[in-house]
Amino acid sequence: MTRRSFNLLFGAVVILACVASTMVRAQQGQNFDNVQVHLLKAQGNVYMLVGAGGNITVQVGDQGVLIVDTEYAPLSNKILAAIRTISDKPLRYIINTHYHGDHTGGNEPLKKAGSTIAGGNVSFDIADAAQGAQIIAHDNVLKRLSARTNNPAIPAAAWPTSTFIGEDKKLFFNGEGIHIVHQPAAHTDGDSIVFFRRSDVISSGDLFTTTNYPVIDLNAGGSIQGIIAGLNHIIDLMIPVYGQEGGTMVVPGHGRLCDLGDVINYREMATIIRDRVQDMVKKGMSLDQVKAARPTRDYDPLYGATSGFWTTDMFVEAVYKGLSRK
Amino acid sequence: MLVALLSATPAAGQVNLSGVWNNLNLMHEDKPDRFEGPELGDYAGLPVADALRLRADSWDASLITLPEYQCRVHPSDYVSSFGGLRIWEERDSASQQLIALHTHHFAWGTERTIWMDGRPHPPDYALHTAMGFSTGKWEGEILTVTTTHLKEGWVRRNGLARSDRATVTEHFIRHGNNLTLVIIVNDPVYYTEPVIRSREYEYEITGDIGPYPCEPVEEVIRPKGAIPHHLPGTNPFLEEYSKAHHLPQEGARGGAETMYPEYKKKMSEAAK
Numbered sequence: 001m002t003r004r005s006f007n008l009l010f011g012a013v014v015i016l017a018c019v020a021s022t023m024v025r026a027q028q029g030q031n032f033d034n035v036q037v038h039l040l041k042a043q044g045n046v047y048m049l050v051g052a053g054g055n056i057t058v059q060v061g062d063q064g065v066l067i068v069d070t071e072y073a074p075l076s077n078k079i080l081a082a083i084r085t086i087s088d089k090p091l092r093y094i095i096n097t098h099y100h101g102d103h104t105g106g107n108e109p110l111k112k113a114g115s116t117i118a119g120g121n122v123s124f125d126i127a128d129a130a131q132g133a134q135i136i137a138h139d140n141v142l143k144r145l146s147a148r149t150n151n152p153a154i155p156a157a158a159w160p161t162s163t164f165i166g167e168d169k170k171l172f173f174n175g176e177g178i179h180i181v182h183q184p185a186a187h188t189d190g191d192s193i194v195f196f197r198r199s200d201v202i203s204s205g206d207l208f209t210t211t212n213y214p215v216i217d218l219n220a221g222g223s224i225q226g227i228i229a230g231l232n233h234i235i236d237l238m239i240p241v242y243g244q245e246g247g248t249m250v251v252p253g254h255g256r257l258c259d260l261g262d263v264i265n266y267r268e269m270a271t272i273i274r275d276r277v278q279d280m281v282k283k284g285m286s287l288d289q290v291k292a293a294r295p296t297r298d299y300d301p302l303y304g305a306t307s308g309f310w311t312t313d314m315f316v317e318a319v320y321k322g323l324s325r326k
Numbered sequence: 327m328l329v330a331l332l333s334a335t336p337a338a339g340q341v342n343l344s345g346v347w348n349n350l351n352l353m354h355e356d357k358p359d360r361f362e363g364p365e366l367g368d369y370a371g372l373p374v375a376d377a378l379r380l381r382a383d384s385w386d387a388s389l390i391t392l393p394e395y396q397c398r399v400h401p402s403d404y405v406s407s408f409g410g411l412r413i414w415e416e417r418d419s420a421s422q423q424l425i426a427l428h429t430h431h432f433a434w435g436t437e438r439t440i441w442m443d444g445r446p447h448p449p450d451y452a453l454h455t456a457m458g459f460s461t462g463k464w465e466g467e468i469l470t471v472t473t474t475h476l477k478e479g480w481v482r483r484n485g486l487a488r489s490d491r492a493t494v495t496e497h498f499i500r501h502g503n504n505l506t507l508v509i510i511v512n513d514p515v516y517y518t519e520p521v522i523r524s525r526e527y528e529y530e531i532t533g534d535i536g537p538y539p540c541e542p543v544e545e546v547i548r549p550k551g552a553i554p555h556h557l558p559g560t561n562p563f564l565e566e567y568s569k570a571h572h573l574p575q576e577g578a579r580g581g582a583e584t585m586y587p588e589y590k591k592k593m594s595e596a597a598k
Contacts, residue, residue, distance in 0.1 A: 040451060050451045232551045235394065243397040243434065243540065245455060245477075256451045261477050262490075264394055271553040272384060279557050295558070298381035301515040302489060 032074040037082045040257060044199025045174055048251045049082055051075050053102035057203035057251045058083055059196060061174025064092035065114070068194050068203040068251075070106030079106060080113055090115045093173065095180060096137035096160060097205025097253065098188045099144040099220070107158035111135055116161075132157075136171075138182050139163040140190030144220060183207060183230040187214065187253075189221025191230065195237060202234055203251045208263055210255030213296070213303045214270055215310050216318035223322045224274050231267040238263065269299050277319045287320050341467050341500050343427065346533025348410035352526040360407040364484040367564040369580030370573070372481060373519040379579060381516075383561050385485025388546070388554035397540035399434035401479030402457045403494045406507055406525040408433045412535050427462065427469075435538040440471050447474050454490050469498040481511065481521055489515035503529040519582045 030052065037051040039058070049056035049067075052075060057068035065087050071079060083091070091114030096104050114133025137160035145154045169180045176198030183191045187206040194203040206215055207230040216222040238248035244261030252258055276295040285293070296304060296312055304312040353360055369382060389395055400408060409432030416426040427440040438457040447459050458476035462469050473494040481488050492513035499506040505527040510520050568578040577584055577593045 038449065038451065040449075048451070228551060243399045243456070244394065245399070249453075257453045259453065259455075260394070261398070261456070262454070265478050265490075267551075268553055271551065272555050275553075275555070276557060293558075298377045298379075298384065301375070301377050302491075 030072070032072065035075060035078070037075065037078040039082050039086065042199070042201045042249045042251060042257060044196065044201065045176065046196050046199040046201040046249075046251075047086060048257050049079065051079065053105065054097075054100075054206065054253050055251050055255075057194065057196075057201070058086070059174055059176075059178070059199070060087040060089065061176075062089070063174050064089040066093040066095070066173055066178070067091065067110070068095045069097055069103040069205070070094060070110050072102065072105035073109055076106045076109035076113070079110065091133045092116060093171070094133050094135045095192070095194055095203075096135065096141050097194065097203065097207075098191050099137075099141045100188070100206070100217075103205065103253070104141075104145065104158065107135055108155055111157065111161075134162055135160045136162045136164075136169065136180065138190040138192050139165045140188070140221070144188070144190060181233070183233060184226060185221050185223045186226035186230040187222050188217045191226075193230070193234060200239075200247065201249045201251065202237060204230075204234055204253060204263075206253035207231065208234060208250065208258075208266055209253045210258060210262060210266070211303075212254070212305065212310055213273075213299075213312065213315040216315070216322065218318050218321060222318075224270065224277075224319045225322070228267065228270050228274060231263060231270060234263055235260065235267060269303065273299065274319060274323070277316065278323050281320065281323050287317060290320050291316055340424070340464055341469070342415075343413045343469065343498060343500060343505070344415055346410060346412045346530045346535060347505050347527035348530050348533060349406070349525055349527045350409065352528060359482070364482045365567040365570070366484050367561075367578055368482070368484060368567040369486060370578050370584050372486065372521060372580045373517045373582035373585060374486065374580040375516050375518050378486060378516040380558065381487055382485035383564060384555045384558065386554040386556055386561075387484075391545040391554075392548075393542035393544060396542040396545075397434070399436050399456045400431070401476060401488070402436075402438055402460070402473060403476070403488065403492075403496075403509055403511055404479055404481070405431045405433050405436060406509065407523075410527070410530070410533065410535055412533075430535060432535050432538060434540060440469075447472075458494065465497075467500070471496040471498070481517075487516060488521075489513050491515050505529070519585070 032052060035052045037049060040048045040050065042048050045059050045061050047058040049058050051071050053071035054069050056071055056079065059066040065083055091110065094107060094110060111132035116132065116134045142160045142163045145159050167182055171178050176196055179195040179197060180192050181195065183193055191205055191207055193205060193207060207227060214224065214227045216224055216227065234250065238260045240247040240260045244264055245259055248260065250258040250263055273296055277290060280290045280293065280295065291313060296316060300312055306312065369379065411432065412430045414428050415424060416428060417424055424442045426442055429438045436457060438460065440460040440462040442462050445461065447461065452475060454475045454477045456477050456479065458473040460471050460473040462471040476490055476492055476494065478490045479488045480486060488511060492511055495510040497508040507525045507527065509523045511517065512520050565575055568575045574593055583589050
């Protein structure tokens with residue numbers, strides 16, 4: 001191992017440790033008593049639920065309730081109460097867009113509050129309905145949630161019960177096709193976007209947010225290139241009513257409800273910063289030199305941070321290290 | 327009876343703004359900026375923040391050849407730069423109270439609602455749009471409108487963006503057959519002071535506004551996901567404006583100082 005590659009690996013481990021530990025700290029140290037949970041209709045059968053942590057996407061219909069991501073465990077009662085204002089049907093499915101605790105923290109209590117229609121080959125995943133809702137995710141989510149290195153360990157009841165290893169998984173629920181598409185090597189190595197085809201709503205997970213620079217979990221297989229590929233994929237799926245507006249709606253991992261124009265703006269930012277850092281890497285600039293050049297400074301007032309779980313420096317470092325890998 | 331009649335009439339100060347208003351004959355010294363488009367590198371007279379300066383320096387006009395950018399509509403705080411508008415009222419049929427004013431703009435055929443019924447603005451997590459969410463109130467005979475929930479837009483079509491965190495205040499002032507619209511953009515992200523513009527319209531008795539269809543097409547074959555832009559320090563066009571108009575480049579770079587008359591003196595000295 002060369003000194004340069006050792007430094008890159010070490011940096012990646014540090015970044016992962018920061019991302020993972022801050023996700024846990026966010027849950028452990030946060031007081032959820034005053035958190036308010038709000039529901040906003042996206043369109044069709046799909047709603048956006050906003051609380052603390054990642055946004056939850058809620059689909060309701062005659063067959064039951066499906067949610068994408070689960071925020072934090074202490075919020076589960078509030079989340080369920082909010083869902084009950086739009087549906088009295090059982091929670092059947094939970095889909096995880098990735099493994100981070102702000103999106104999977106409520107898996108266990110919300111799963112237990114639901115019920116799966118068991119039988120057939122579903123009984124290999126969930127033996128009977130009393131075990132709760134089905135949790136669907138890419139296989140890498142299961143690997144990371146069940147890893148023996150997790151400290152504290154994540155209980156098996158919070159793990160996905162149905163995983164997929166290919167490009168996608170499809171199901172038909174509440175009268176619409178739901179396409180779960182794996183987006184490789186983006187925010188993590190287990191990202192999925194969820195496309196509600198009839199309601200015309202995409203749940204993007206943390207591939208797309210409106211609140212911060214893309215969080216790149218390098219040691220969990222994330223990369224800026226994967227983020228940009230994921231954003232381009234989302235844009236490809238979207239059809240606006242006119243210009244960049246209306247039509248397909250997006251529930252971002254964090255932040256406000258969006259449509260095409262918002263995703264285009266975010267993709268523009270990510271691509272331009274990637275191109276700038278790539279140019280600097282090609283010129284042989286060191287990480288310190290790149291940071292000093294402040295390649296993000298035109299977007300810092302929108303997405304940057306000097307403190308918190310994902311600072312601008314951490315983002316630049318993740319982009320640099322990802323692009324520097326041979 | 328008298329009380330009932332009085333309560334059914336518009337509130338004091340309400341002015342009828344309904345009709346078609348045009349401004350194509352009322353572009354004067356700013357026509358090149360509003361119609362043909364601003365010159366590259368011209369940030370003069372605007373309180374641009376440093377962050378915006380880099381963003382605009384990186385902007386490449388080829389961006390708008392990308393299909394997904396071709397039909398991007400003018401935001402509500404810019405659309406008055408270009409073409410006419412129709413204004414009409416929405417009233418409760420029983421009480422005749424004004425619920426909303428609606429506007430249809432020639433440019434891109436966008437339509438906007440200005441709520442007059444006192445409803446609150448949506449929460450932070452609601453959708454942002456090019457028109458934003460607008461509420462209005464009468465201040466004497468002036469209609470004052472507050473707009474939030476705007477999508478990112480622009481102040482000049484040469485890369486000078488306006489962020490999605492801006493709040494816009496507008497004043498609609500009717501003088502007979504003329505309408506003055508004053509637009510005040512407060513964008514804490516990209517502008518260090520409010521950006522203030524005014525637009526003049528004239529009433530058109532026979533006015534009509536045509537349709538404005540827009541269909542994106544592939545104009546340039548590019549690698550998937552390519553975004554035209556200039557890397558920092560490589561934009562060759564940034565001094566064209568100042569050289570063409572014999573202005574100091576420092577002034578062309580904009581900033582709050584360049585908005586005020588006192589700056590003329592500084593520019594004169596810089597030009598020596």
